[in-house]
Amino acid sequence: MIDSVRHVRYYSPKELEKDIDWSYFLFAWGIRNNCPQAASLCDEAAKVLRRLQDEGATARAVYTLRSAWSDGDDLVLPANGKMPEARLCFLRQQHTCEEKPCLCLADFIAPRTATSVPLSARYIGIFATTAGLPEDFPHDVASVYHRSEVCPCCNPQLRALRRRLTPQHRPEQGSGEEDVYEKMMCQTIFDRLAEAAAVRVHDELLKCFEPEPVNTEVRPAVGYPSMPDQSLIFDLDRLLPLESIGIRLTENGMMIPHAATCGLVFAHPAARYFDVGYVSQEQLADYAHRRHCSVESLQRFFASRRRC
Numbered sequence: 012m013i014d015s016v017r018h019v020r021y022y023s024p025k026e027l028e029k030d031i032d033w034s035y036f037l038f039a040w041g042i043r044n045n046c047p048q049a050a051s052l053c054d055e056a057a058k059v060l061r062r063l064q065d066e067g068a069t070a071r072a073v074y075t076l077r078s079a080w081s082d083g084d085d086l087v088l089p090a091n092g093k094m095p096e097a098r099l100c101f102l103r104q105q106h107t108c109e110e111k112p113c114l115c116l117a118d119f120i121a122p123r124t125a126t127s128v129p130l131s132a133r134y135i136g137i138f139a140t141t142a143g144l145p146e147d148f149p150h151d152v153a154s155v156y157h158r159s160e161v162c163p164c165c166n167p168q169l170r171a172l173r174r175r176l177t178p179q180h181r182p183e184q185g186s187g188e189e190d191v192y193e194k195m196m197c198q199t200i201f202d203r204l205a206e207a208a209a210v211r212v213h214d215e216l217l218k219c220f221e222p223e224p225v226n227t228e229v230r231p232a233v234g235y236p237s238m239p240d241q242s243l244i245f246d247l248d249r250l251l252p253l254e255s256i257g258i259r260l261t262e263n264g265m266m267i268p269h270a271a272t273c274g275l276v277f278a279h280p281a282a283r284y285f286d287v288g289y290v291s292q293e294q295l296a297d298y299a300h301r302r303h304c305s306v307e308s309l310q311r312f313f314a315s316r317r318r319c
Contacts, residue, residue, distance in 0.1 A: 023068075024063055037052065074216065086117050131220050
């Protein structure tokens, strides 16, 4: 077991091709797996992937494994001579159906005083991945932020264009739409490469627990239902840091390049995904107290799903 060692990995598109989940690529284009256009679009993406390989595209990953124990709804990562003590705070579900327990990510790590628990309940993986061409990893965050504040795949005009594009209807050569289509194709492929790199990292971290049975699925990312507070990315940045693989953060916690993900790996067999859901003002106040910040400073970092 290697605790608190930071690993940095670079992968070529060819290395990750077998790890790409093309169903999410098709989802980004609004195409079902069984649609006639699906096979044609995936074939075209494979050609673009080979071209990106020739142009020097890479997927980058940084990850570490830290010993930890739970303290209520928080995780404590003790100092070990290499890294200082850290605390990660999480939110617990307040409402569930069918008498199911209200879950928190801290539930998947054992308390400090627990005995006879599996090794996987004593460690947590932390990771970040990104993908792009060499020019996609900027040194000047501010200039890129103003140019790319909206992800190409989320721009309303591009969404409208995407609905019209099919393998049977491509933009005419030399048109402005052709450039947009090319950018969207590359962006959606880079998104898949970043996720494929996360799969590789996940597998590497799980090897640390062999031959103990572990969970092979739980890899919650910052900003997603189990961890809706986007500001947690700043805490993970201090533990990795993200800059080691060329990721920069804006003041709102957005990652640059856009094709990037950052989160945690839980190996305990009982770990699973869940949606925190509704966060009341009372719960948010307690959470802000644990994070040593104000409620107002946290409001803007929560996903729009929070209704309180």
